[in-house]
Amino acid sequence: MISILQTVKVKDYLKNVIKDCEKWYTGTMDQNQEKAIAIYSNRRKLDKISNFKNLQSYGILPITLLLRWTKNYNTAEAKANNIYELLDCSSFFIDDYRCNINCLYGGPIDLGSDENGVYKFSIELNLLYRKGEK
Numbered sequence: 001m002i003s004i005l006q007t008v009k010v011k012d013y014l015k016n017v018i019k020d021c022e023k024w025y026t027g028t029m030d031q032n033q034e035k036a037i038a039i040y041s042n043r044r045k046l047d048k049i050s051n052f053k054n055l056q057s058y059g060i061l062p063i064t065l066l067l068r069w070t071k072n073y074n075t076a077e078a079k080a081n082n083i084y085e086l087l088d089c090s091s092f093f094i095d096d097y098r099c100n101i102n103c104l105y106g107g108p109i110d111l112g113s114d115e116n117g118v119y120k121f122s123i124e125l126n127l128l129y130r131k132g133e134k
Contacts, residue, residue: 034118
């Protein structure tokens with residue numbers, strides 16, 4: 001049985017990697033923040049891991065990273081692309097979990113601006129993890 005990695009642990013790790021964001025949330029977001037990132041455990045349908053013989057000892061945590069970043073589209077898009085490039089194909093450890101990120105869709109998804117004029121982007125990713133490799 002694979003021990004499940006908690007979403008809050010992923011958020012805490014990412015806070016140390018994406019240092020220019022002071023407002024981080026898990027499962028919700030304060031819509032009054034102009035620069036904020038929220039991380040959500042996603043219910044995206046995954047292929048059965050048993051179909052991938054070499055990955056059977058891994059767990060997969062589908063994640064949505066929601067970025068709210070300024071009222072300037074170019075700044076928001078550049079930040080979203082920077083985060084996507086930083087995370088895609090990255091490998092790291094969280095506690096004693098070995099983690100690998102696979103970002104999806106070839107780039108961030110533009111969600112437009114909200115009622116406050118702040119631009120939002122979504123980064124969809126799968127986090128593969130295995131406990132006990134450290």
